[in-house]
Amino acid sequence: MTLYPLLFEPNLHTVVWGGDRLCPYKGLKPQDTPIGESWEVSAVPSSTSIVSNGEWAGKELTTVIDAHPKEILGESVNKLYDGKMPLLVKLIDAKGDLSIQVHPNDEMAKRVHGKSGKTEMWYVIDANPGSYLYAGFKSKISEYEYKKRIADGTITDVLARHEVKAGDVFYLPAGRVHAICSGILLAEVQQSSDVTYRIFDYNRPGLDGKPRELHTELAAEALDFNVEDEYRTIYKEDDNRANLIIDSQFFSVRVAELTEPFHRNLLKYDSFIITMCIKGDFKIRIRETGEETTVREGYSCLIPAAIADYDVVPLNGTTRILDAFIDNKKRDLGHRITRFLHLSSK
Structure with a gap:
């Protein structure tokens, strides 16, 4: 068994608010239905990614991980998440406004649904002039006022509205009210969960x-x-380096705009790496095996933890990538500090 970077078949989702940008972005034929989401790397049972390259082509990602959990996820991730992929990564095209929504934390999601919670982040790839999104409340309200405003359709009056442009980032911990609005194309990294609570949907019909x-x-x-x-x-954000944009207990995310080959040795994190090609094609060259994999604009790649020492080589002058992984190095340090403080107090 030789490990290699995994590419995936397109996994497109039709939704009432979807648009027509994802297919051309990914070099696919246009579809007649509104495509709102591309699930780039998914182990969610309802819509699991299918490998498109190498010896595992045609197999579900979950099947491949089940066969080689430590090598693909990383020993620490495998242990922490019981052999399950902890992240779900998407591209989202909002031609219309998404519903006002919120996600539960791990405790509530486990108690109510038997699933993990859903903390997520957004990286704006493109936005029409004047486009905006909602994230958080702009003023403190009570639960009573919240329900009243849903009933009378004024809930957006108390939400924090943010005009956005390419490169903007929003971190959305579980519990934060939010909504992507029309004219925005973005990348989303989230916990591997499909639990969403819809708060307000503008009184519109579904499909x-x-x-x-x-x-x-x-x-x-x-x-x-x-x-x-x-x-x-x-x-x-500096060119030709990996710029940290999110560093949380659920995921670490970095973005890089590259004009020259870039070495990434991430073995120390003991985690898989999901690399999204935001702009410009690139090639991944694994240092250990010499294996080369081309990742096209609008596509994503899963690099197994055991071979996460590689070069990113731009193929068209400039490429922009977004990396997501689990920072076990930071988690281990936090554990050691907590243990030291506990022992010191005895």
Whole structure:
């Protein structure tokens, strides 16, 4: 068995708010239905990714991971997540506004649904002039006011509205109210969960012509009503380096714009790496095996933890990539510090 970077078949989802940008972005034929999501790397049972290259072509990602969990996920990730892929990565094209929604944390999701919670982040790839999204509350409200505003359709009046441009980043911990609005194309990294509580959907019908279900009571339990000073993630971005944009207990995300070959040795993290090609094709060259894999614009690649020492080689002058993985190095350090403080207090 020789490990190699995994590519995947297109996994497109038709939704009422979807648009027509994902197919051309990925070099696919246009479809007659509104495509809102491309599930780039997914182990969610309802829509699992299918490998498109190498000896595992045609197999579900879950099947490949089950056969080689430590090598693909990393020993630490395999142990921490019981051999399951902990992340789900998507591309989202919002031609219309998504519903106002919230996701539960791990405790609530496990208790109510037997699933993991859903913390996520957004990286804006493109946005029409004047496009905006909602993230968080702009003023403190009570649960009573929340329910009243849903009933009278004024819930958006108390949400923090953010005009966006390419490169903007938003971190959305479980419990934070949010919605992507029209004219935005973005990449989403999230916990591997499909639990969403829809709060308000503008009284529009779904694809079947019927109103989509709302989850008012569950959302009320999940919501964090606190107000933050800043919801947008501010980060430094330098060319030809991996710029840290999100560093959380659930995932670490970096973005890089490259004009020259770039060496990435991430073995120390003991984690798989999901690399999204945001702009410009590139080639991944594995240092250990010499294996070369081309990743096209609009596609993503899963690099097994055991071979996460590689070069990224731009093929068209400039490429922009987004990496997502589990930072076990940071997690181990935090564990050692906590243990040291515990022992010191004895």
